[in-house]
Amino acid sequence: MTWLITGGAGYIGAHVVRAMTGAGEKVVALDDLSAGVPGRLPADVPLVRGSSLDGGTLKRVLAEHEVTGVLHLAARKQVAESVAQPTRYYRENVGGLATLLDAVAEAGIRRFVFSSSAAVYGDPRVDLITEETPCAPVNPYGETKLAGEWLVRAAGRAHGIATTCLRYFNVAGAAAPELADTGVFNIVPMVFDRLTRDEAPRIFGDDYPTPDGTCVRDYIHVADLAEAHLAAARRLSDGDPAGDLTVNIGRGEGVSVRELITAIGEVTGDTRAPLVEPRRPGxxxxxxxxxxxxxxxxxxxxxxxxxxxxxSAWRGWQLHQAADRR
Structure with missing residues (x-):
């Protein structure tokens, strides 16, 4: 088997590459490097610079590397940006997926793993979200992920492709400092950024119907998430009898924003009290x-x-901060 990993030089993609190669799987990475970093990849992993919107590049990569399965991670993923630029998100996330699936079908590839998101659920008022919880996304990003799932399943039925959709919950951490998330878009690096600038962390709303009044989320280590991709790929390699699987990827444990900030304070040694600001919409x-x-x-x-x-995220943050100062 040779697996194509789209978005393979990204934060999550590079972890998936390492999990796959560490388990003896052969991979090739495709990344347009808009957010990816080539240095995250092992030297022996081929990196093709290109987009899932480029059908010609996709066909060439699939043929030249004799790809037999695809792990599709490449996507735009910022909620606020998706609200401001919905057409871009539909074009890149859904259009790019459609172009990739066309190339996959033409090449006769029969295994496909799609990186989806818990954003497909929207705001379900349930204690635990199961895969049967109704999907009602509340922003364009979540809409593109749900539409992507529909498209993956439809292409799978039409072309005999065994598919798996992985619905990620909140991802954090790093398997190695050099692989850490360098963007300031998710809560852990956002708090690190505030502390680095000698500012207190922020909590958006402390009057929610939760034990401490702050939002509760399911946080998963990115290395665990990467191992979930390996498990999904191996199931398809072994001839998944279902051929159409949708799975939540989380720890199944809730952690409040206040609890997370407390944990960050214990790790960093900066235990200043957070500022409480008004709730954010959505x-x-x-x-x-x-x-x-x-x-x-x-x-x-x-x-x-x-x-x-x-x-692990803090060690990565410190490494990148030191590099930026040089």
Whole structure:
């Protein structure tokens, strides 16, 4: 098997590359490098600079590297940006996926893993979100992920492609400092950024119907997430009898924003009190996965704790901050 990993030089993609190659899988990475960093990839992994919107490049890569399966991670993923630029998100996330699936079908590839998101659920008022929880995304990013799932399943049925859709919850941490998330878009690096600038962390709303009044989320270590991709790929390699699987990828445990900031303070040594600001529109009070299906069907369970996520992310943040100062 040779797996094409789109977005392979990105934060999550590079972790997936390492998990796959570490398990003996042969991979090739495709990345337009708009957010990817070539240095994240092992030297022996081929990197093709290109976009999933470029059908010609896709056909060439699939043929030249004799690709037999695809892990599609490449996408735009910022909620606020998707609200401001919905057509761009539909064009790149859905249009790019359609172009990729056309190339996959033409090449006769029969295994496809799609990186989806818990954003497809929107704001469900349930204790644990199962894969049967109704999908009602509340922003264009979530809409493109749900539309992507529909497209993947339809192409799978039409062309005999065995497919798996992985619905990520909140990703944090790093398997190695050099692989850390360098963007300031998710809560952990956002808090690190505030502390680095000698500012207190921010909490948006402390009056939610949760135990401490702050939003509750399911946080997963990116290394666990990468291992989930490996498990999904291996299931397809072994001839998944279902050929159409949708799975939540989370720890199944809720952590409040205040609890997370407390953990960050314990790791960094900066325990200043957070500032409480008004709620942000669209923030659900609680979003926690049921991870039972992943355990049952993929043989996968998240292993790393919130403190491991925060500690590994902090080491990566410090490495990149030191590099930026040089």
């Amino acid at each position: 923030d659900a009070p609680r979003a926690v996965a049921s991870a039972a299906r992943a355990s049952e069907l993929l043989g996968w369970t998240a292993r790393r704790s919130v403190h491991e996520m925060v500690g």
